Amino acid sequence: MGKKNYLTSKFKEDTKFASKYEIDVINRLTDLNLQYDDLLLLEKLPGMDYRKRVYIEDDTQIGILEFDLVDLDWKFTPTPYYYQLTGSKRIHLKSIKRRLKGKYLKEEYLEDxxxxxxxxxxxxxFIGVEMGDFIGVGVKKEKGIKLKDLKRKKKNIYIKKIEDYLEKNRxxxxxxxxxxxxxxxKYIEKYKKKGYIINTSFSGGKDSSVSTLLVREIIPDIDVIFIDTGLEYPDTIKYVKRFAKEYDLNLHVVDGNYFWGHLEKEGIPTKDNRWCNSVCKLIPLKNFFMEHYPNKKVLTIDGSRKFESFTRSKLSYTRKSRFIDFQVNLFPILDWNAIDVWSYILLEEILYNPLYDKGFERIGCYLCPAALNSEFLRVRDLYPDLWSRWVNYLRKYxxxxxxxxxxxRWRVLPPKMEELKKCLYNCNNNLE
Incomplete structure (x- = not known):
């Protein structure tokens, strides 16, 4: 089963359609007046928190959207094509043959x-700059406006609809x-011959929704396992029930509500010490398997994808569980980019968790240290009771x-977060 061209994503990193929440944020920060069905593609970038390239087509980037951990607010950094797209006011330059990128705008360069x-x-x-067939962006500095970038204008630059993208990529x-x-x-047949029980995991997120529906086409009555850690968003619990009813799932809810009972002993869970994953998920899941499938090995269908993280990029289609010695995980959508998952969901009109429209990317526990900080602050806005319970505990430390x-979210802060902390202490003196 050799790899095909369609397994090669057009994007190097995980990419998605802008959600309703992200559309609202971008509209607030820019001169754009986007509609929820407009095609805006967001590609993940490295950073301390949320940071993404913003495209209106596969190869037309109009900016970078990021969440600033200093100001605790959103920022949009435009590219030259943003100004061509919006028609925002810009400074017009005379036609000059010399290289201007990185230079300050002098009076002799100006049309007016x-x-x-x-x-x-x-x-x-940021300020738009135009010079004949070229469009650019300048940055305000103490000495004046410095030309950050200058590109040749594109023909017919406009915002398409999500529907256009879906049809093009169907x-x-x-x-x-x-x-x-x-x-x-292939793998279900292989492991069935070995006597494995087949089931599928379902978290309430988009990826496991898709992998669950795919495997149901092969095994209609497959056991679908959802672990309720007691830390799920209320919207997720409602969605799981609705999804199970809509698609007639053989749903099993595993009780993993052990977090608060272990918190004092284990301490605050962090990115580098996620004890909660074992206590609230893996141990309850292992106990469920032993009770429901005694003396049996298990093949679990899992919606993990290689684009999600560096760790998952190393996955193969199957992996033996490191915690449950009689379990193997199978990853059927391993090669899918997030844009592929969303395209399939929208093409097939599959129910998805409403949290995706509210500013969340990671559907899991509301206090998960692996989530983005921008998402954690959304908990404050949408679920103040959940927020208060966790923050009141954190205030002890x-x-x-x-x-x-x-x-x-870390036992030991990574270098960039350590720099941020020092900056806040030294520059703003507001952590005392």
């Missing part, structure tokens, strides 16, 4: 010095779908400013 002065006195740190998604079904059939910036 008055235009420069009027635009420069505005509040925006054939690729169908091919990817068939490939994943072949993966499922951290200041409120430290909590708001997520310092509690």
């Amino acid at each position: 010095p008055g235009e420069y002065l009027e635009i420069a006195k505005g509040s925006n740190n 054939e690729r998604i169908n091919s990817l779908l068939e490939y994943s079904k072949d993966i499922l059939k 951290y200041t409120m400013e430290e909590i708001l910036r997520g310092f509690w």
